[in-house]
Amino acid sequence: MMIINVARKELKSMFASPMGWVILSLLMFAFGTYYLNGVNDYFAVMSGAMRPAERTGVTQFVGQMVYGFASFMVLFAVPLLSMRLISEERRSQTLPFLFSAPISLTEIVVGKFLGLVAFLSILIVFIAAMLSTLNIWADIDFGFIVANSIGLLLMVASFSALGLYFSSLTQQPVVAAILTFVALFALMFLDRFFAGDPSNTLASLSLTRHFQSFSGGLIDTGDIAYFALFIVTFLTLTVRRLDADRLRG
Amino acid sequence: MNNFTVEAIGLTRLYGGREAVSNVSFNLSKGEVLGFLGPNGAGKSTTMKMLTGNLAPSNGSVKICGIDMIEHPKEAKALIGYLPEMRPLYKELTVDEYLTVAARLHRVSASHIKKAVEIAKERCGLGHMSKRLIENLSNGYQQRVGIAQAIIHNPMVVILDEPTVGLDPIQIRDIRALIREVGGEHSVIISTHILPEVEMVCDHVQIIDKGQLVFNGSIDVLKKQRIGNKLLIGMRNAPSADEMLKIAGVTEAEALPGGLMRVRFADDAAPAEAIVQAAVKNSWGLHQIAPDQTSLEDVFVQLTYQEQAAQEQFAS
Numbered sequence: 001m002m003i004i005n006v007a008r009k010e011l012k013s014m015f016a017s018p019m020g021w022v023i024l025s026l027l028m029f030a031f032g033t034y035y036l037n038g039v040n041d042y043f044a045v046m047s048g049a050m051r052p053a054e055r056t057g058v059t060q061f062v063g064q065m066v067y068g069f070a071s072f073m074v075l076f077a078v079p080l081l082s083m084r085l086i087s088e089e090r091r092s093q094t095l096p097f098l099f100s101a102p103i104s105l106t107e108i109v110v111g112k113f114l115g116l117v118a119f120l121s122i123l124i125v126f127i128a129a130m131l132s133t134l135n136i137w138a139d140i141d142f143g144f145i146v147a148n149s150i151g152l153l154l155m156v157a158s159f160s161a162l163g164l165y166f167s168s169l170t171q172q173p174v175v176a177a178i179l180t181f182v183a184l185f186a187l188m189f190l191d192r193f194f195a196g197d198p199s200n201t202l203a204s205l206s207l208t209r210h211f212q213s214f215s216g217g218l219i220d221t222g223d224i225a226y227f228a229l230f231i232v233t234f235l236t237l238t239v240r241r242l243d244a245d246r247l248r249g
Numbered sequence: 250m251n252n253f254t255v256e257a258i259g260l261t262r263l264y265g266g267r268e269a270v271s272n273v274s275f276n277l278s279k280g281e282v283l284g285f286l287g288p289n290g291a292g293k294s295t296t297m298k299m300l301t302g303n304l305a306p307s308n309g310s311v312k313i314c315g316i317d318m319i320e321h322p323k324e325a326k327a328l329i330g331y332l333p334e335m336r337p338l339y340k341e342l343t344v345d346e347y348l349t350v351a352a353r354l355h356r357v358s359a360s361h362i363k364k365a366v367e368i369a370k371e372r373c374g375l376g377h378m379s380k381r382l383i384e385n386l387s388n389g390y391q392q393r394v395g396i397a398q399a400i401i402h403n404p405m406v407v408i409l410d411e412p413t414v415g416l417d418p419i420q421i422r423d424i425r426a427l428i429r430e431v432g433g434e435h436s437v438i439i440s441t442h443i444l445p446e447v448e449m450v451c452d453h454v455q456i457i458d459k460g461q462l463v464f465n466g467s468i469d470v471l472k473k474q475r476i477g478n479k480l481l482i483g484m485r486n487a488p489s490a491d492e493m494l495k496i497a498g499v500t501e502a503e504a505l506p507g508g509l510m511r512v513r514f515a516d517d518a519a520p521a522e523a524i525v526q527a528a529v530k531n532s533w534g535l536h537q538i539a540p541d542q543t544s545l546e547d548v549f550v551q552l553t554y555q556e557q558a559a560q561e562q563f564a565s
Contacts, residue, residue, distance in 0.1 A: 005353045009339075012350070016341040097337035097398070100301045101354040102327035247305045 002103045006111025007118060014081070014119050023077050027070075028126055034069045035130055038062035059141040060217070063131055067148045067215055070127060071208075074120070074156050075184055081119065082163025083177035085112050086238075091171045099246065109164065109238045113231075116160045117153075124149050124156070144217040151214020154227035155207060159184055161234035168241045254279050254328075254406050254436040255300065259309035262295050262460075269295045270460045272309070277406075277453070282432035284451035284468075285440035286549065292460040293440040294334055297410050300438070301331040314405055327356055330399035334410040336391055337398075340384035344375055344394055347383055348401055355402035369397040372430075374423060388415045396424065400431060407431055409439045413446060425450050444549060448472070456549065479541035480512045480521060485534030496523050511541055 014020040042061050049055050089095045098108050128149050134140045162183060167176040187207045194203035203209065207230075210223040255277040262270040270292040277283050287293045298304035300311055302318050302325065311318040313325040339347055348366045357365045370376050373393040378386060383394055392415060399407055412428070413421045428450050431437055441447060447454055447468070454471050456464035464471070487510055493502035498518025503511045514520045521538060528535035 002354070002356075005350075009350045009354070012346065013339060013341060016346075092338075092340070093333070093335035094337040094339060096298075096301075096303050096331065096333045096335075097339075097351070098354070099303045100326055100329060100331040100333075101351075102323045102356055103354060104323060246303065 002107045003111045003114060006098070006103065006108055007115035010085070010112050010115025011119055014115070020081070020119065023080060024122065027073055027077055027123055030073060031066055031070060031123075031127055032130065034066050035062060038065040039134075041065075057141060058134060058138050059131070059144050062134065063144055063148060064215060066127060066131065067152060070123070070152060071155060071211055071215070074123075074152075074159060075181070075188060078116075078120070078156065078159035078163050079177040079180040079184065082116055082160055082180060083167055083173040085116065085164050086168040086242075087170050087173045087176045090168075091173075095245070105239050105242050105246075109235055109242065113157075113160055113164055113235060116164070117157050120156045120160065121153060124152050127152075141217070147214050147217045147219050150219060151211050151223075154214075154224065155211050158207060158227050158230045158234075161231040161238075162187075165234040165238045165241070168238045252279055253277060253312075254314055255438070256312040256315075257296075257300065257309070258312070260296060260299055260306050260311065261308035262292075262299060262304065263307040268460050270299070270457075273457070273460075273462050274309075275455060275462070275465055277436050277438065279405075279436055280433060281453055282428060282437045282439070282451045283453045283455060284447035285438060285455055285457065286442065286444070286447060287440075287457040288442070291457045293457055294410055295460075296457065297331075297333075297408055297438070297440060301329055301408055302326055303331075303333075327402075328405040330355075330402065330404035330407045332395045332399040332409045332412060336395040338383050338391060338394060340382070343380055343382055344370070344386070345379045347394065348397055351398045352401050355404075357402050365401050365403075369401040372400065372427060373397040389417060389420045392416055393420075393424075396427070403435075405435050407435055407437045409437070411440055411442075413441065413443065421446075478514045478516060478518075480514070480524070481537070481539050481541040482510045482512060482524065482528075482535065483537030484508055484510065484528065485536065486532065488531065488533055493524075496520055496527055498523070509537075 039058075039062055042058055045061070046055060086095075089098070103111075128145050131145050132140070132142070159180075163176070163180040166179040166183065167173070169179070170176050184207075187205065189206070189208065191203045191206035191209045194200040197203070210226045213220045213223050253276045255275075257273060257275050260270055260273040261268060273292075273296055275283075285293050285296070295304065299306045300318075302311075302322050305319070311325075313328045316325040316328070318325045339350070342350070345366060348369055349362055352362045352365045352369075370379065373396050375390070375393055375397060378390060378394075383391060386394065392412070396409065396412060399409060409428070413424055416424060425446065428437055428439060432450070432452075439450070448471075451468055454464065454466065454468050455462055485508060487504065487508050490502040490504055490510070493499055493510065493512060498514045498520035499512055500515055501513035505511055512520070512524070525535065525538065527533070
């Protein structure tokens with residue numbers, strides 16, 4: 001219950017500043033453009049594809065374009081949104097407000113995390129709604145959209161958890177954003193470095209690799225477990241970081 | 250079961266081996282206002298942070314209404330309202346939004362939130378500021394929002410760290426009245442370095458210096474120390490000190506420059522009348538007689554200086 005109250009407070013702050021609105025609208029504009037291009041390209045590409053094996057469904061064709069682009073764009077959007085979560089409170093000295101309220105550190109951290117994820121899921125819902133409009137004239141594959149939405153949600157949540165942790169390390173939101181971006185970038189493209197050896201353990205830490213099965217429309221419990229572990233790890237680290245504040249002062 | 254609202258037992262806080270607060274113990278009962286005095290860096294804020302669970306003590310414990318802060322932090326924190334030195338305000342929110350968040354986080358039940366916000370605003374004189382962004386409020390009004398935030402859930406203990414800093418005299422008067430009012434029902438701890446303020450609003454005073462409590466007692470004790478059994482007498486033809494000592498009750502007389510004389514008397518004596526009579530009889534030319542008040546500043550300096558002198562003596 002208190003977690004929801006913290007999350008609501010976070011959402012309120014996010015919508016109270018222009019940053020949230022600007023990011024939401026710019027991203028939706030970009031996704032909308034991709035969607036329109038995808039629909040146009042579909043006809044151009046499919047009319048050239050003679051053999052049945054070359055043909056793909058419209059959901060997959062447009063969906064893959066939009067979700068592929070979205071998974072790349074959140075790499076920039078999440079650090080910008082997550083950077084202020086704790087560092088800003090540290091800088092403006094508002095943390096005592098939360099610390100002296102009857103809420104545990106875990107509730108504070110999880111609440112902030114859920115607030116950000118709720119904000120970002122607005123995007124995911126809008127993308128799904130946008131793609132569903134294809135159903136007006138085609139018979140689309142809703143399973144594909146659901147799998148991609150879940151995948152994107154898990155990825156965005158992992159990004160947020162990491163961003164929240166870096167935000168708790170510093171007083172400067174910009175430093176938090178840069179650190180988050182660099183870390184996410186490295187994690188996203190880790191598998192590229194091991195392209196010659198796909199079975200390498202380090203390569204399987206890559207976030208992109210775990211998103212791949214979702215983007216193909218497959219919900220794999222192994223990947224869900226990876227994302228869940230990733231989130232829990234960074235949330236725990238954040239709680240520990242805040243607890244150190246209380247202990248060390 | 251005692252009815253102390255705050256119990257601090259041997260609070261100690263180390264910062265890298267240096268004791269910022271060492272072995273501070275005190276109790277506070279319901280309906281009392283405790284003033285925390287001390288020079289800069291004495292450990293006032295550190296003590297307050299420990300009382301509110303913002304900082305873990307290196308040693309010792311805090312109990313709020315009998316609930317241990319370390320073992321049951323949530324229950325204990327629910328009984329406290331805290332305004333830190335730096336106002337924890339979310340400046341992008343309006344006054345109403347901010348107070349609603351504060352009420353919600355302090356477990357005010359959903360049906361009472363609106364009412365709690367209204368009452369807090371009314372008590373702090375914020376009624377006409379409801380829809381303003383906190384960012385756009387003046388310093389004094391921001392301070393009021395900070396105080397409103399601390400009392401919104403009607404806590405048993407209100408802890409205010411330098412609540413009157415940055416306010417104009419009228420606002421200071423309002424805030425002092427508010428502190429008195431809140432102190433009537435609950436316990437209040439305020440820290441300040443404005444000494445007369447302590448005398449005006451507090452029942453109890455604690456003076457802390459270099460992390461140690463150097464004075465802990467009722468405000469009356471401090472007042473007595475301040476007023477003391479002293480008279481300041483101004484005379485044109487001042488007699489010698491010996492002559493003054495002959496008057497019943499006078500224990501000490503000291504001639505001061507400018508024809509003034511400071512006279513100390515025993516606790517139960519009231520020699521003022523006898524002195525006046527003697528002055529008339531012997532035509533000392535009395536033109537002034539008044540209780541000799543040491544300013545609160547002097548008492549404060551005495552208390553904090555005594556400690557220092559004792560330490561120096563010890564060291565040498």
